[in-house]
Amino acid sequence: MWKLTLGVAVAAGMATASFVATDVQAQDDGVWWPAKVEIYNPSCTDGDPACWTDPANQNLDVVDYVPLMPDEVDAKHHICVSFPHLVDSYWVGAAYGIIEEGTRLGQKISLIEAGGYDKLEKQLSQVEDCIANGAEILVLSAISAEGNIKQVNELRARGIPIVDLINGINTEVDAKSLESYYSMGRIACKWIADQHPAGSGAVKLAWFPGPPGASWSVAGNQGCHDAVVGSDAEIISTKWAQTSKEAQLSLVENVIQAQTSGDDVDLDYIVGVAPAVEGGMAALRDLGLQDEIKLVSYYYTPGMHQFVGRGSVAMAPTDQMIIQARISIDQAVRILEGKPSATGGRPEFNDTGRMIEHVQPVAAMVTPENHGDFDTSTTLAPKGWSPVFSTD
Template identity: 25%
Template sequence: MRALKGLLFCLCLTSLQAVADWYPVAVQADGQPLNYQPLARAAQAWRICALLPHGKDRYWWGVAWGLDDEAARQGVRLGIYEAGGYENPQTQIAQLQACRAQKADAYVIASINTTDLCPLIAQLQGEGKPVIDLVNRLDCAGISARSQVSFADMMREVLAYIEGSREPGPFSIGWLPGPQGAGWVADGESSLHQALQNQPVTLYHGGYAPVDRASQAQLVRRLLSEHSDVDYLLGNAEAAGFAAQLVQTSGNHYRAQVLATYTTERIIEQIRDGFILAAPTDSPVLQARIAIDLAVRALERQPHPRLVSPLIEMLDQRSLSRFDISRLMPPEGHWMIRRDLPQ
């Protein structure tokens, strides 16, 4: 039966991904609703360098695929680099330096942290090279445009879901944010503390770590061993995915309901199977596609918004069937794309 469910799920995903065009798509652009329409094609084969923090999970596989597919559609040449993890900021700096040495025309950057790349970005600004801030948030001058969703808003959606589903009275949350220093983590954590003010809640902080399964599993095990009666466990996708499995196999030793702060393919499967209660999605494939279009618009001096954000969608068992999965993950058989910048 489980195999049949998996087959039907895959068929559903395939049908959802068989969409001719990803646009027009409803977004918030500079704070206003907009049906975003990309350019039909770039005026020339611009060379664009894309930097990602890592390629360890399906979230970034989707980002890489969205970048690659939109670059091919618009006829631009794209290099895609990943730094191997949030613990490798020096690698991302070196990758940006290498792209600059190769004279890339524009840069799309999902940064490891908010400030380390700022000196190099200032140099690129002086050279007139567009820089698009993708997903993670850069706190630098000289950013041409941003394609990202606020993780503060994502957190507010998750907490509103918990508030709408929990029983009245005191409750507790175990919190597993992700890597310290990442902009998306800082934004989500700030929103969490703000939203929980004056709430009858006890918050247990599980600690920071890179978002690989081994690191997050260690934090999950420690948090649940110290607070086995926690009501909700809220964490990054790797933490939530492992926690859901641990709770399900514990023989009712843990009672935590698990939610993720963002969605990956594995999180969707666990929501479908009832292991994870809910998670918001920031549509990373769409963010990547829009980032390429913003880079081309900036290169061709065409009007464009400064900030474009796909609409946040909360996913649970009820809403999952209505969600277009092509906003989140690549088609079946696509893995992480890595490519040097073409000459």
């Protein structure tokens, strides 16, 4: 049984539509491969942010990622996984991928979450406790691209490998499973820019990239601002905040009020993190502006899936966080057991002889027009699934 899954290959920040097949029956049996991924070469595992925009990484090879089978795993390892929080469905989806892959490969998983992007000290403390309790490797979604550096460097010096998942960190790690949020921000804002080329008539965007200081939101911000250059789309306001719906709604309401004069609102798009889009939807509905201002997310959640399907959201790209999470666990086992890369591409090795690898799933851009063709199994946790914090 085969189903078409919409994919968007990103090259030089440009998105083009393509279709790839996935075996749905195999997925029903717990099999999620092969996943289409792009390989960074050079990898960005050295922590240099400039790697993302290196010309060599603007046309990435797309290959199949085929993970380990359970009978290829030599031992049960203790893998510590640290998330910033689990307050929104994006991270619940990532947690689902972590737990499912850990269970499939027979690994012990300790999943910890700090409670928010303002809880750096708590994340650092939780990680130390997790390692002290016997974890052999850390899969880290860092709260801060800079604030987590000292701990990561110290852990690696103690022989604890680090897999960088989803968020990014500006120091050396052993492997990365994460989408370029520069590309995600660029995809979202270029989708708008392409509809409003130079000379077509000015449109105004309010942009909500996410929490200040987080590597992913900073990268997304740069991608969005770069995407609109040379078009008639103008970013008139950039507002940063935690990714709670309450915080984002407050920002959205403030921007709408600032752009309102009498009965006229001088704003055409609200674009940014999913909670900002959800908050924007409520604000626009209350003001009767839902037909005047379009909403665009730069990542995907169950809410975005529902709202894109209804036509309430014009576009939302997904970085396939469940696949990213699954890959990070496979990478962790490969590193601990000295196994080669899963991509069959150009594996690199660090000075300790460990495999290093940086891959990202091919992003998918979902609109009301192609919503029915989108396979949700890489992006949305099953309905009713609740986070599990450990597997034995």
